[in-house]
Amino acid sequence: MSEISRRLGLRPIVNAVGPATRLGGLPLSDTVLAAMADAVSANVRMDELEEAGGSAIARLLGVPAVYVTSGASAALTLAAAVCAVGADTSAIDRLPSGGRRRRAVIQHAHRDPYDHAISAVGLELVEIGFPGSTRPQELAGVLDDSVALVLWRPGRSGDLLDLATVAATAHEHGVLVVVDAAMDVPPVSRLHRMVDDGADLIAVSGGKAFRGPQNAGILCGRPELISSVALHHQDMDIREATWQPSDITGLTLVRGRHGIGRGMKVGREQIAGLLTAIEEFVALPEGWNDHYTAELAACAAALSGCEDVVTTSAHNEHLDVPVLQVDLSATGITADAVVRDLDAGTPRIHVDEEVAWRNTLIVNPMALREGEGAIVGARLAEIVGATISRAGPQS
Numbered sequence: 289m290s291e292i293s294r295r296l297g298l299r300p301i302v303n304a305v306g307p308a309t310r311l312g313g314l315p316l317s318d319t320v321l322a323a324m325a326d327a328v329s330a331n332v333r334m335d336e337l338e339e340a341g342g343s344a345i346a347r348l349l350g351v352p353a354v355y356v357t358s359g360a361s362a363a364l365t366l367a368a369a370v371c372a373v374g375a376d377t378s379a380i381d382r383l384p385s386g387g388r389r390r391r392a393v394i395q396h397a398h399r400d401p402y403d404h405a406i407s408a409v410g411l412e413l414v415e416i417g418f419p420g421s422t423r424p425q426e427l428a429g430v431l432d433d434s435v436a437l438v439l440w441r442p443g444r445s446g447d448l449l450d451l452a453t454v455a456a457t458a459h460e461h462g463v464l465v466v467v468d469a470a471m472d473v474p475p476v477s478r479l480h481r482m483v484d485d486g487a488d489l490i491a492v493s494g495g496k497a498f499r500g501p502q503n504a505g506i507l508c509g510r511p512e513l514i515s516s517v518a519l520h521h522q523d524m525d526i527r528e529a530t531w532q533p534s535d536i537t538g539l540t541l542v543r544g545r546h547g548i549g550r551g552m553k554v555g556r557e558q559i560a561g562l563l564t565a566i567e568e569f570v571a572l573p574e575g576w577n578d579h580y581t582a583e584l585a586a587c588a589a590a591l592s593g594c595e596d597v598v599t600t601s602a603h604n605e606h607l608d609v610p611v612l613q614v615d616l617s618a619t620g621i622t623a624d625a626v627v628r629d630l631d632a633g634t635p636r637i638h639v640d641e642e643v644a645w646r647n648t649l650i651v652n653p654m655a656l657r658e659g660e661g662a663i664v665g666a667r668l669a670e671i672v673g674a675t676i677s678r679a680g681p682q683s
């Protein structure tokens with residue numbers, strides 16, 4: 289148990305959900321934690337750390353330019369701000385009001401609660417298409433110079449417009465394309481594909497499959513757009529007479545003051561921690577696979593005695609990790625009741641409830657420590673076994 293849990297009387301959680309913000313994200317490696325502690329041992333100019341850290345990450349990932357944000361959601365907000373007003377200082381000061389480009393276009397099937405990140409800068413979301421399909425002319429028909437961006441999300445099913453089609457159409461009309469790839473990168477090859485398909489800006493979470501700090505992320509994309517992000521983000525509480533050009537790029541961010549992204553500040557430790565996590569990932573992309581396989585196998589083994597519980601190996605396509613599906617349909621217990629029991633027990637366990645509506649729970653191994661897969665399986669078996677024996681033998 290962590291010291292803070294002990295001091296404050298919190299019940300720690302065995303996390304079989306994965307990189308969930310509501311649970312605080314994934315454990316950080318010792319190397320990442322050491323880099324974070326080291327980063328706060330001295331002060332630097334944050335705009336210079338951003339510029340140098342961003343270009344180091346861009347080189348590691350093989351993309352044109354990167355800006356480190358406080359998460360993918362913040363990256364989307366900063367992207368929307370850049371698409372709406374670019375580097376226009378007086379317009380930056382007026383956000384979320386003003387600006388000629390007031391609208392953001394999105395396919396109906398791509399809607400998501402994270403759309404707040406876009407509307408936060410004052411853009412009105414314009415939906416095109418239907419849940420199962422979008423047609424090219426539905427996109428072309430809404431594009432004009434009142435549109436700041438088209439937002440695109442990977443991994444949605446249906447007869448939808450792919451990224452290359454969206455980018456080609458948007459660019460014909462002088463409109464930028466922003467991709468919310470928060471949960472879909474790594475694999476890094478997907479990022480390259482999005483750049484090749486014409487995405488102008490791509491938001492990626494640092495705390496999901498990169499295993500970086502929970503409150504870190506990146507905005508990747510075209511250098512001329514990335515170079516405007518700082519104007520919307522950095523704290524420029526400085527004196528113009530004394531503030532010198534950056535040692536790294538020679539830029540002087542004195543034009544703006546506090547942009548709309550000032551509340552999404554990034555610390556030294558987030559940049560150092562994310563850079564180190566991405567270095568670790570790029571050096572050994574498959575580094576966690578054996579651990580994942582072992583924990584899921586131990587979980588399935590612990591459940592093998594419950595004949596009414598059907599376990600199936602599956603793959604989370606977004607995060608690109610193996611998972612274990614635990615189908616409870618034959619047990620006579622609802623997945624929701626099992627989830628409540630898991631939360632009430634010791635240890636307190638949380639599992640992925642994405643398909644709990646069809647009585648299936650998912651064990652995601654990304655946050656499991658060694659031995660915890662077996663603990664999750666044993667506790668699930670105990671809950672199911674106790675309920676079945678209370679109900680008596682089924683005919």
Ligand SMILES: *Cc1c(COP(=O)(O)O)cnc(C)c1O
Pocket residue numbers: 309358359360361362400402468470471492493494495504505
């Ligand atoms: C997780 C997620 C985000 C937010 O990412 P953070 O790094 O937590 O800000 C945005 N969009 C989608 C689709 C996500 O899954």
